[in-house]
Amino acid sequence: MRKIILNVAVSLDSYIEGPNGEYDWCFDDQDYGLTDFFKACDAIFIGRKSYELIMRTDPKMFAAMKIYVFSDTLHDPQADNVEILRSADFKNRVEEIRSQEGRDIWLFGGAELVEAFIKNNLISELLLSVHPVILGSGNPLFTNIKERINLVLLGAEQFSSGLIQLRYIIKP
Template sequence: MNKRKIILNLCTSLDFFIEGENGEIDWCLTDQDYGMTDFLARIDTILLGRKSYIQLVREAPTAFSDKKKIVFSTTLKEIPDGVKIIRANIEEEVNTLLNTPGKDIWLFGGKVLTSALLELNLIDEFIIAIHPLILGQGKPLLIPNNQRKKLILTDTKTFSTGLVQLYYKVDK
């Protein structure tokens, strides 16, 4: 059995913000599929930080209803049935998930969860969709830390809209 992979798949502006200053994501291009159908067929679980989960529920409450959702939060009080919450022991919980049979796992975000999983060396792949605009300010892709990670470019895709997708695997 192959071990499942955690894949960070997200959009960013050219200046590497994943949201605008007020949390807006209306700048993300949605006029094409951009490979999402194939990606969604590859995964069965979505990992979300508290803020990303709240935003997903607010913006698209029925999105990804066929996927298991796991939210990482110490403060979130109410979650609907079918959504798992992890409050502690992130590394242990994620390693258990990785060794449970299933498809790959989408790390949806946000930056706190992404940075924590990156520090724990638990992210296997990155799919970064760089949108052709500069936001100027907003929420950055990662929280700065002193850890260096080598990535290996495995693919690139360009689209007529100017969007560029970069595919990396983490050199572990």
């Protein structure tokens, strides 16, 4: 079974976007393991807003991956490698895709999609790139999670920039 890995940049105060939706606080001075991560994945789960942002800013970013966009409002996928998934068949389709042959699947986000995956126990690993910045406000990584979820640390890597990558699994 393929792993679904939440790989996301997060501020020290757990925001994934600044107050105006900006990502200018995310470091891009090093690779931070992204090249190897991209090679390990052949598909991406992404929410509509994140997908539309990528299509506006860097439409070729995920050209080598199968892109699954979760949306009940998007109708034109804009590319051959894109499939739109509706909320009505969310869990069944995710399980079906996860059971297909292939490499890992990147859970890109946004926050509402992450919440749905957590609530349905569909995340295999969490790879959090914690940036040494406090944003004070913005879009938090975890919204509407009302129960404790225990994690097991698989590893941590510190970079010269001060960024720390934490790899977790959800404790069984």
